[in-house]
Amino acid sequence: MRRLAVQSRNDGYSSRRDYQTITTKHTQKVTFPNNSIAFISTVGERENGSETFAVGGFIFPSIPTNLELTVNFANRRIETRNYRLTNNWNRVGFCFDIEAGGISEINIELNFSDATEASFWGLEFDKVSPPISEFEGSHIDCLNQTHLSPETYYFAHDTSINLDFSEDDNDGCHLDKGEDIELKKCSFCARLLPLRSDQPGALSFHKHNAKISGHQNECRACKKWRINDTFNPLRTTDQLHESSVITRERKILLQEPEILQEIKKRTGEGLKSQIWEKFERSCFYCKEPVELDDFQLDHTRPLAYLWPIDEFATCLCAEHNNQKKDKFPIDFYSEDQLKELSTITGLSIKDLSKKDVNEVQLDRVLTNLEHYAQEWDARTFNAIARKVIEVRPSIDLFQELSARNNGIYLEVINELQDRPDAVTD
Ligand SMILES: [Zn+2]
Ligand SMILES: [Zn+2]
Incomplete structure (x- = not known):
């Protein structure tokens, strides 16, 4: 095996950086003396019957408050939803259908019972992407479950406010620097989404004690819709997604992006x-x-x-x-x-006839076993352990992990038990 110059004992950090590093972003705060704020957006031409749109984002009001979120389309009220917001980051959003038609203006109104200022992150209005038809058997109510929205709409949520202010409707409003927000990358959709270190599981990621950030690698929406969705009948697609997580983590472990880059640089x-x-x-x-x-x-x-x-x-x-x-x-x-x-x-011919695991990489895995057990999805750990023991019956990664750190071992086992499909990869 040719050794690459780029390899080092710290390789694991590329995936740690991807999935578990928390980034802090500045946000914008809006002051609205009249307890309300109105935003404008537009919908493009819709040719093929109705299409699903959504509004959603993350809001941090200066005091606990109720929020009434209303969407008007062509001067007609489409829907209103009510939320109880804490004095911290909260998730809001819902989706709805808009029938076919030409370009139209959309008004989004936020009425607060008590607050007169709030910080915003990722507030957006857009077509739901991917379209709902991809989730066969599902419907708007599924996407609108409060513990999943707004992440389910697959908006980027990468700026503070991605909507226009209506100057007529917002007398006395002004913008300021808002509360900071903590974001982590989803290993599946690659979006940076919010979490709260002080309250794991409160925002876009489920809690996971064994992970460095205290959160799972993938966002709630991906976990629900792309990875272990229970009511999506498209099991084959689901299983593809399942094994694509494992494939991606294997490729990161093996530094494939760096290898491909190195080959291109060396050979042109x-x-x-x-x-x-x-x-x-x-x-x-x-x-x-x-x-x-x-x-x-x-x-x-x-x-x-x-x-x-x-x-x-x-x-x-x-x-x-x-x-x-x-x-x-x-x-x-x-x-x-x-x-x-x-x-x-x-x-x-000898190399082509051998049935063995790559020794160099196996050594790296063994050297950093606890790290990888925490870093990888449990399914990746399981898949790699099974392949290793198949060709090297004396090396049981699970046994080895339990001997070195039983707490981490139990976390992996628990995560696997939450996922009955995990062993079918
Ligand atoms: Zn995701
Ligand atoms: Zn062929």
Whole structure:
């Protein structure tokens, strides 16, 4: 195994940075002497029947207060919702359908029972993205569950207020520096979303004691809608999402982005086009021609056994990449194919015939086992432990973890028990 200069004992920090680092952002505070504030937005042309739109964001009033949130469309009230807001960050938002039609103005009114000033974060109005039709069997009421909105609308929530003030309606209002807000990246949708360190689980992430920030890697909406949604009948899509979390965490562990960058810098060409040319622009398995855009870069030695992508990769069509998946070359190719693959890739027949986990990477995992157990989704830990013990029966990562730190071990086990599907990856 060629050693990369970029590797160090601190590699785990790239994923720690992604999923568990808390960023603090400044927000804007609005003072509204009349206990109310009105914002304007517009809806674009809607051609195909009604479409689902939503308003939502995070609000920190200067004192506890009730909030009445109203949306008017073309001077008609669409919906009003009431919220009890604490003197801290609160989540508000709801979605509704707007029928087909031309460009129209939307008025969003916030009426506070007591407060005359509040800080805002990520206050937005937009079309719900992705469209509800993607959640087969679901409807507006599901998206509007108060413990899921506004994250369920998949807005960016990346500025303080992403709406216009209506100057006519906001006499005496003015903007100031608001309360700071803490944000953490979701490992699934990659949005930075709010949390409260002093009250884990209060905002966009569920609490998770074993994680560095005290919060889960993925946001509530992704956890509910993309990962372990119980009422979404599209189980196959769901399972894809499930294993994509594991795949992503494996790739981060193996530093694939850095490897790809290093190859491009060293050779002046992307790995994918190099492999495509090397395999004469055809699938190694069926020899059918493939396009650069849609062929699959197969790891040759499986990612699941901690082999990162490198210059020994194989060019496969989607169908054969799908068939090969986590299989070792020797379990997928004939003897003749192995010889040919060895000639093309430069990997020896011996290397292509071995069924083993990548020793260098296994050492890293073992060295930093407690760190990874806290950093990864429990499903990733489980998936890697299962592959390791399959080819190295003497190495049980679960047993090893429990011997080193039983608290972390129990957290992983608990997280797995919350996810009955976790063991089917
Ligand atoms: Zn998310
Ligand atoms: Zn093929």
